[in-house]
Amino acid sequence: MQNKADGCCYLCARLHGIYDRQDNLQEHHVIFGRANRRLSEKYGLKVYLCLHHHTEGPExxxxxxQLRQQLEEDAQRAFLRTHTMAEWMSIFGRNFIMSDSPPHLDFKPKSEDLGITFFEEDRE
Ligand SMILES: [Zn+2]
Ligand SMILES: [Zn+2]
Known part of the structure; x- marks a missing residue:
């Protein structure tokens, strides 16, 4: 979901449009749980977060x-770019995309070279 070389926090970028490089980013496996951590690793469903967005503070x-759910949904959308829904369900067993949630209000398209994969609506 995110290229570590970016050096920015996924949620600082996602929520606040802050793409500054930060020290001490922590790796967060988006779909967690014992087996899922390994699967998150395998499919690259992880992000880098500042302390504030990882374990400290309201965000x-x-x-x-709510934010955890947002990340899970992002992860699923990332996965679905290259896999099918049936594959997702057979691997993770749960659909995180809430049909009634508004489609990514805070989505800010950013250039590819930042390496963050936000999940735009499908544009065919
Ligand atoms: Zn942050
Ligand atoms: Zn974590």
């Missing part, structure tokens, strides 16, 4: 269920 994914 930390480990405390904020």
């Amino acid at each position: 930390a994914v480990h405390h904020n269920a």
